[in-house]
Amino acid sequence: MTPMPPKPPARPDKVSLWRYVQLFRKDILSAQPARLYRAWMAEFRTPFFRSFLLNQPDLLQTVLKERPDDFPKSNRISEGLRPLLGNSVFLTNGETWKRQRRIIDPAFEGGRLKETFPAMRAAAEAAVERLKGQAGEIEIEAVTSHVAADVIFRTLFSIPIEHEVAAEVFARFRDYQRSQPILNLAAFVPVPRWVPRFFRKGTRENAARIRALITRLTDERAAQIAAGTAPLDLATKIMTTRDPETGESFTTEEMVDQVAIFFLAGHETSASALAWTLYLMAIFPEWQEKIAAEAAALGDTSFAAVSRLRISRDVFREALRLYPPVPMMVREATCPEHFRDRNVPKGSQLVLSPWHLHRHERLWDNPDGFDPARWETENGKTCQREAYMPFSAGARVCTGAGFAMVEGPLILSMLLRHYRVTPVEGKEPVPVAHLTVRAKDGIWLRLEPRAHCKD
Template identity: 85%
Template sequence: MTQVLPPKPPARPDRVSLWRYVKLFRQDILSAQPARLYRAWMAEFRTPFFRSFLVNQPDLVNVLLKERPDDFPKSDRIAEGLKPLLGNSVFLTNGEVWKRQRRIIDPAFEGGRLRDTYPAMRAAAEAAVERLAGREGVVEIEEETSHAAADVIFRTLFSIPIEHEVASEVFSRFRDYQRSQPILNLAAFVPLPAWMPRFFRKGTRENAERIRALITRLTEERMAAIKAGTAPDDLATKIMTTRDPETGDRFGTEEMVDQVAIFFLAGHETSASALAWALYLMALYPEWQDKVAAEAAALEDESFAAVSRLRVSRDVFRETLRLYPPVPMMVREASCPEHFRNRDVPKGAQMVLSPWHLHRHERLWDNPDGFDPARWQTENGKQCQRDAYIPFSAGSRVCTGAGFAMVEGPLILSMILKAYRVEAVAGNEPVPVAHLTVRSKNGIWLQLSERS
């Protein structure tokens, strides 16, 4: 019996002209890459304008992310497309500025805080299940998971549901922004002069400005509540009242707006992407769907302790993040000349780390393109999880909300499948493309029915 493989974008031929590559890149960075990257340890891309190196070899990935992260800072060119929304957020900064920001942010996401945020997270999951009531039939599930993930962020960050007027508009505006802005564009690789204007797709700047204005309103209201002693004990209050242990400084309004913007991007957009793909994979593999649904009986216990019993759901979500890492590529910059795998890497070269290719690497993973949540209990799966699995990045720049995401994802997935069965829609296979995260080109359509 032939195994059904999850959808994967077609790879381009190994050799194409620069013009053809640029055209493909503008359409979608995933399908613009050649198939050889799924088996290469390192690949160089050279043009008259720049040089970039894709790195898949685990020990070199380790050097860039864990051993010498200060020598390979985030590329400033990544900010070209995201700065209108994210400003100087922790996602884009480097050096001492970044270290200061992390010292203030990280305490809000420490282990004990997950227990504190769980009731708000569960309330958002219950609301997602309720919104699906009466929706039997074909449903575009990405829209639903985006709604659910945005609700989680607003409830845990500002103690307001998605129905709140400001939260609702931020969600609507961000959905438009997401569709117009790729996570990487050519500006990430082509060194444009500082004086040259940056061009964005229609509506991108306008939506970014409006989102920031709305977040500023929420931030200023919260600062006033903190001063008055009436602020709820949520993530926003925790972050805004935390002082840098080295300088004693706290975030001002503008810097807090930058951080909230990245919390929304990282916490909403990435979770929405992973949840949608997880539900699609459950439709493709009903035997795993039934296991998740049966295990979800543990959620009759409404306490945080129930999360530890969602083992199958957690493995399913982990496997989804392997096949469809929400952020498919990350770019670092060589701050000094290097020599990797008999190649000279010049100062300023762009070092591309691709979870998309690393997670499907043919020389590392057993059955790299197959869906197999049981792999995490095998020796190969455990080894690859240590050496070749970076859905949240790794090292000092690992996503501060990784633990948060690994509670939220399995929880919402379990609660939806406890209430509903999902089935694939014949002739409507989703095509993965990279916008701000890995989404489907034309949405993910599922047949939804209530479980008896």
């Protein structure tokens, strides 16, 4: 019998607002009713605002691609992230956001990916080495978090995760993640900006310490740039890029904001995607063996060779479909709209849910099944264009999407070339969403070195 990838249980169709808030704060995925996997549009009302979930492809096209300025990011979701992210590109809107993207985007262009690739590969090789002697049951999210953080520090600041500052940022970020719910109270209640925000114990302290450490790295890099000794990594590229319209570059505080989101987006999301991909490989061993064989046959791990990791890329893409790291995004209507014969008042929250869109029963063939071969089918190709957005879409598509689609298949192929993973009986992971889609009690796998890699 073909196994099915785990999926959280859905709640009953009708619950009270208070119960919904409780469920949402605990886990946004199981807080949603099953009907959303079939709905083109759904409405949710609170005493303070109206919220609409959009799954219909042409509505998503309108919001994300045709009129993005009319649907900026909602400030409600950002409330809980500001202590760490400040005014990073992830949270801003309008002209501020456009200026930030004009400075950041050149660092992630195609040619720059080739320059950062050796650091990415070095992080993957270090992960393979760290796993030597760890045969047996391991919690794989810890492994993928470690390698994803290593990739960020090597590509951004040319330092490995073992560097004292990088190691402390990594440790404190894990504490921050555990203390931070996906929603602050302001997500449900219209709280004025001047009213103090309340966070769980340790959240502000960890955010302040992380920002202080990033400031230290940024100041040191500014001094290296001034002295002409800075390495040509992402931090140097961004810090020396000027806005083509204003001629200004980032201040130190602005750079700290951006580094914080690079770490969050580039580490947390990649760790989530890789962990779920490895779990899928454990329960679908035939695909695991295909990846291992492809990696062994390729041999070379140059930047040019990675483009030939077709199986690894299709598997990673399918894992992003089933377990999109960012399960929901929220936009706000700046003027009254009329969608699907419904009035959408100004100020309404528009929820765009990759989690539901990627498993939509009226769009995808076998929506809950694991099938990397789907990307070669007509249905798969159509859905990839119209109903697939693990990195968002349109003007606000993640600037690191190309980076992630090199990093993920590379690390996946290198790990599976050297190790085999199998599921641990009685420890099937349950997806939950906090900052990203993770497993409720971790993802436990049994790891063993492949015969040709044993010491």
